[in-house]
Amino acid sequence: MTLGVDDPLAADAVAGLWSNPPTLPTKWLYDERGSLLFDEITRLPEYYPTRRETEILHARATEIAALTDAATLVEFGSGTSTKTRLLLQAFADRAAADGRSFTYVPLDVSTEILESSASELAQDFPGIRIEPTVADFTAPDMTLPPSDGPRIVVFLGGTIGNFDDAMRAAFLSRLAKALDPGDYFLLGADLIKDTGRLVAAYNDKAGVTADFNRNMIEVLRRGLDAHGLYVDDFDHIARWNPARHRIEMWLRARRDVDVYFTAVERRWQLARGAEVLTEISTKFDRTDLADELAEAGVVVEHQWTDDKGDFLLTLGRR
Ligand code: AVJ
16 A cells, blocks of 8 residues: 555655654654553653652642632643643542532543543543543644633643754744633643763663664554564664753664665665664753743743652743
């Protein structure tokens, strides 16, 4: 079968693999197996961000509900909504005490994950209205669901780190325009820290992050009917880029690679030692991040970290 460039994977592969350096959008890491591997990553001893962010949410959820008094919580990239439960509990308690309704709108690109986690949430939070919505929040036309009171848009996990500087600026200004005055934005971001710990978080001993990264090869092989493309021909590389304060994940060819992508009728060659960029994970300075938000039109009202100062939660208001 031949895929036109209107097939998203085909279009991204054609645009990215022949670039210099070759690159593929991070979202292709998250097929079903990739999503399961990422879930495993969040429990690895070296991977601190999920635990630290959960600590902050645990400590601050009630305060966030009181400060914002939001009627609707919109979550970007909700996934399994595990950490969001802390916020939902706090907002649900508040709404119930005041006899108000509260709505949760999880946005995700994966219908399956949205539906399965929404039905679990509906059981656990009978007092909340849940309106799962399939949406790509990185798309240029960002519109938020209507709300009877202030909204709080939450974007957790440090996923903002996957955007490069230009994408981040564009995303934040689109978001600020989509918010109504008085709406809130809650953002999770990983902080710059000791390089050894950063690199270890993306180079775990058990090799789960390596499997997660190398799974991109399998996604390509299957999606584009590739011949001559093997997961075992690639090494996982994660290194710190000090100039751009970000972790970069690459796939490095262990030998000369010669692939034919049947679906796009193209041959792709990669010399031994050459690398493909699969993910960036930018780390932040809290003041710089507050400045970026202000620049976009979101006024920072609070910034909280965990006890170790590893991770940052920022609450801003339009
Ligand atoms: C889900 C994007 C926040 O950048 O830390 C974890 C993804 N990649 N290990 C991150 C990831 C490798 C993660 N985010």
